[in-house]
Amino acid sequence: MRTKHYVAVAxxxxxxMAGCTGQGKMxxxxxxxxxxxxxxxxxxxxxxQYACGGWMKSHPxxxxxxxxxxxxxLIENNRKQLQELxxxxxxxxNEDGSLGQKIGDLYNLAMDSVKLNQEGIAPIQPKLDEIAAxxxxxxxxxxxxxxxxxxxxxxxxxxxxxxxxxxxLNIFQINQGGINLGEKEYYLxxxxxxxxxxxxxxxxxxxxxxxAGFTDDEAKQKMVDVMEIETEIAKASxxxxxxxxxxxxxHKMSYDELKSQFPAIDWDAYLQGLGIKEVKELNVSxxxxxxxxxxxxxxxxxSKHIAYLQYNLLDAAASYLSDDFVTARFDFYGKVLSGRxxxxxxxxxxxxxVEGMLGEAVGRMYVEKYFPLAAKERMVKLVKNLQIALxxxxxxxxxxxxxxxxxxxxxxxxxxxxxxxxxxWKDYSTLEIKKDSYWANCCRASxxxxxxxxxxxxxxxxxxxxxxxxxxxxxxxxxxxxxxxxPAGILQYPFFSMEADDAANYGAIGVVIGHEMxxxxxxxxxxxxxxGNLKDWWAEGDAERFKERAQVMVDYFNNIEVLPGLKANGxxxxxxxxxxxxxxxxxxxxxxxxxxxxxxxxVDGFTPEQRFFxxxxxxxxxxxxxxxxxxxxxxxxHSLGEWRVNGALPHIQAWYDAFHITPNDSMYVAxxxxxxxx
Numbered sequence: 034m035r036t037k038h039y040v041a042v043a044x045x046x047x048x049x050m051a052g053c054t055g056q057g058k059m060x061x062x063x064x065x066x067x068x069x070x071x072x073x074x075x076x077x078x079x080x081x082q083y084a085c086g087g088w089m090k091s092h093p094x095x096x097x098x099x100x101x102x103x104x105x106x107l108i109e110n111n112r113k114q115l116q117e118l119x120x121x122x123x124x125x126x127n128e129d130g131s132l133g134q135k136i137g138d139l140y141n142l143a144m145d146s147v148k149l150n151q152e153g154i155a156p157i158q159p160k161l162d163e164i165a166a167x168x169x170x171x172x173x174x175x176x177x178x179x180x181x182x183x184x185x186x187x188x189x190x191x192x193x194x195x196x197x198x199x200x201x202l203n204i205f206q207i208n209q210g211g212i213n214l215g216e217k218e219y220y221l222x223x224x225x226x227x228x229x230x231x232x233x234x235x236x237x238x239x240x241x242x243x244x245a246g247f248t249d250d251e252a253k254q255k256m257v258d259v260m261e262i263e264t265e266i267a268k269a270s271x272x273x274x275x276x277x278x279x280x281x282x283x284h285k286m287s288y289d290e291l292k293s294q295f296p297a298i299d300w301d302a303y304l305q306g307l308g309i310k311e312v313k314e315l316n317v318s319x320x321x322x323x324x325x326x327x328x329x330x331x332x333x334x335x336s337k338h339i340a341y342l343q344y345n346l347l348d349a350a351a352s353y354l355s356d357d358f359v360t361a362r363f364d365f366y367g368k369v370l371s372g373r374x375x376x377x378x379x380x381x382x383x384x385x386x387v388e389g390m391l392g393e394a395v396g397r398m399y400v401e402k403y404f405p406l407a408a409k410e411r412m413v414k415l416v417k418n419l420q421i422a423l424x425x426x427x428x429x430x431x432x433x434x435x436x437x438x439x440x441x442x443x444x445x446x447x448x449x450x451x452x453x454x455x456x457x458w459k460d461y462s463t464l465e466i467k468k469d470s471y472w473a474n475c476c477r478a479s480x481x482x483x484x485x486x487x488x489x490x491x492x493x494x495x496x497x498x499x500x501x502x503x504x505x506x507x508x509x510x511x512x513x514x515x516x517x518x519x520p521a522g523i524l525q526y527p528f529f530s531m532e533a534d535d536a537a538n539y540g541a542i543g544v545v546i547g548h549e550m551x552x553x554x555x556x557x558x559x560x561x562x563x564x565g566n567l568k569d570w571w572a573e574g575d576a577e578r579f580k581e582r583a584q585v586m587v588d589y590f591n592n593i594e595v596l597p598g599l600k601a602n603g604x605x606x607x608x609x610x611x612x613x614x615x616x617x618x619x620x621x622x623x624x625x626x627x628x629x630x631x632x633x634x635x636v637d638g639f640t641p642e643q644r645f646f647x648x649x650x651x652x653x654x655x656x657x658x659x660x661x662x663x664x665x666x667x668x669x670x671h672s673l674g675e676w677r678v679n680g681a682l683p684h685i686q687a688w689y690d691a692f693h694i695t696p697n698d699s700m701y702v703a704x705x706x707x708x709x710x711x
Contacts, residue, residue: 042500043552043608044509045523045545046104046671063636064530064537065644069651077698080688081678084650094656099371102655102674103527107506111522115384115504118398132394135466136387142471143383149471150355154245156472157350161245164342173330173338174299178306180342183472184479185349186210187342188266188326191307193486195494195513196316197283200565203489205315207291209322211266213348216668220260220267226663230369235260237365241347244357258340262329269325273668274604279512279560279567282318291315295323297331309487352382353472372660390478392502393459399504400454404521408531409453412524415538415623416450416517419546422623426615426711427554432582434572444553444563444570449496449516453524454503459485508545510552510612512561517549527651535627536641540648543620544613551615551711555608556583579710586610586684586708593676595666596659601676602666609671613681615711621645621687642691650678684708 071086094101123140127133142148154161160183164176177187190210193203214220214234219227235256242252276282292300304312317323330338351362359376367373376382388395427433427441464481466474489495496514501507506522519542526533529542552558559579562568569576590603590610603610624645633641653674665673672680682688683702694701 042509042511043549043555043558043612044507045548046507063639063644064527064533064541065636065639065647065651067637067639069654070647075698076692077694077700079679080646080650080682080692080700081653081675084647084678085654088651088654089656092654092656094658096374097377099367099373099661100655100657102657103652104506105655107525111504111506112381112384114403115388115395115399116380118402119384119387119395130462132391132397132461135461135464136391136394138466138468139390139474140383140387142468142474143386144379145471146356146379152470153355154358156354156470157346160346161343164339164346167335167339167342170330170335170338171299171302173335173342174302175306176342178303180346181307182480182483183346183349183476184482185346187345188329189323191303193490195565196285196314197279197513197561197567198285200513200561201494203492203494205309205312205490207315207317207323209266209270209319211322211326212263212270213345214263217267217270217272218667220264233365233369237361237369238344240361241344241351241358244361245343245347255340255344258337259344262333262337262341265329266322266325269321271319271322273670274602276319277557277605277608277670279557283567284317284320285314286317287314288312291317294320295327297327298323307483307487309490312490350472350475353386353475370660370664372658386475388502388504390475391461391464392504393455393499394461396454396503397458400521404453404503404524405531408521408524408529411531412452412519412529412542413450415543416452416519416546418623418627419543419550419619420445420448422626423547423550423615423619423711425622426619430711432575432578434575437570437572437575440563440570441554444515445550447515447563448550448553449514451499451516451518453519453521455499456497508549510549510558511565512553512558513565515553515561515563515565517546517553519546519549527648534633534641534644535624536633536644537648539620539624539627540645541652543623544616544649544652546616547619547623548612548616550619551612552608554615554711555611556580557608582708582710583607583611585706586614586710589684589702589708590672590676590680593680595662595673595676599663599666601672601680605670606672609677610681611710613672613677614684614708617649617681617685618687618711621685640691642687646682646688646691650682653677 068091069088070084071082071090074082074086076083088103092101092106098105119136119140122133122137125133125137127137160180163179167173167176180187188211190208192206192208194206196202196204212220219230219234238256238259239252242255243249247255271282286294288300347358348362351358363373363376367376424442424445427438427445430438433441461481465477467477494514496516499518499520500511501509501518501520503521505520508517508519508523510517523529523545524542527541528545529538553561559571560567560569562570571579587603587607590601590606593601595601628641636644639647655674657673662673665671671677679700683700684707688694696703
């Protein structure tokens, strides 16, 4: 389980995707490739098929993918550009200690299958032996921190970031963890699909232990021990919906209170292992799973914890070891959980690994070659236009009191906008990349990341820090810093093009901008004030009226059947659905303002308003496997691509007007039943 420090940011897409911005090919200035459409289907019957059917037919799923859409298509193109940059360094002589040396050597180690297969289990064998030598429960916590230095998460996680209620200061925070399947339902639900996944997970655990040299009987017993611990942690863990409640995930206390509340966990040893000298105050996001961990450490025999710790090491390291470990891990996480049929080529995995460890170093090379300044300048202007439009939308809401509107506008005007790339790059000078082993470098990179993060403890929050690399094809809103960020990687066709007209750009990147802005006022974001503090700034009665309107969206999405017998989770996806709803409304209004003096004409029989919505729908064109649909419905706060179109547009009046949708169309929703928030 590779660890990441937890920050509650709202991202446009469900996974952060790496890419470069070489402007994608566009056939005409309308920004619409009409070959992507399927006009044999009526717009009001299935707009997703109408707008994206041609694209989906011409881009069938390959064995490598569980989902392949416009995002993945960009990644394929962009990853090749990254490969060219990285391999240019990997085949050159670089000064020792330079970024070129670090990037090139790391890539070469990831690509060296002969060395990896010769090493086998050897890179992690010493640590497996250290774990096996544990004899007392007091040795467990020091081993937890030892493993963290290699990015191996175990019973819970910790990180340093902004205090949710004092956003200017970085504090120590503890978050639930310890379950490698990610969602508690995988351990507890007993439907046939989940039960099958659980049985195959058990087989995967046994497989890793056997590959590590344990006998069949030993591997089976260790699997039982691992499942016992993970299941007990899962029982106490917050589910994905519960984790979306900021107040319920905030329990600030003194360090003495932490030690008093969870006395069986040696917190002094934990901090010492992380290299932290002192913690005065901290936030424990979820109390119950930490209490469960305390009970497990205090009551289970050390042998069970040995099995659990060894498994977490094996699982985290498997992708960086010999091919038999890589295959075993892919067979479960790739095939079983997502439905993929074959792993990505080694060079793609190597590029991703370099990005994961030296992301901004790669990003710095990338922006120098691929990102035009003119794109950043136009994007900044678009953001300003969207802010003006959202301000109008806020002022027009009849359900909201004037005092709340005023504070909402203050928050909107306080947005910290980031476009393209950071003004200050990360300094990797203290990160050593050596030619000893791939896994050893993973450990050094993880240790560097921990040191970087924990060095911020007690210091002011750096609001200029980026939480995505500039080459990422995505965008995010961070409530703690009240920022919206649009990396260079997303500023390319079909999201954005310098040559496209406003109908296409506002329907695509305009909605992305509006989406991220609306996150500041979704069910989570609205609970943070303009300074990023978790604080109730709404006038009496306004929050209740917001919740009433949001419930309409929850109920609507709860009734969407994504597979036979499987419904969408309207509560889990509420924030992203609100952001899509607001993004569409705000972007359309901004588009109207931008073109009022110079109206656009009809192109190939489509009005500019129609092209706006077609452009939006194109972003979500994708084919997806059933396994991935099930997995995402269980854990992803984003609705599936199909429903970010067919679930969102029936609540947008401008879409009805553009395509003349009537009650005779199956997608029609009566006005009184539509969502109306932002």
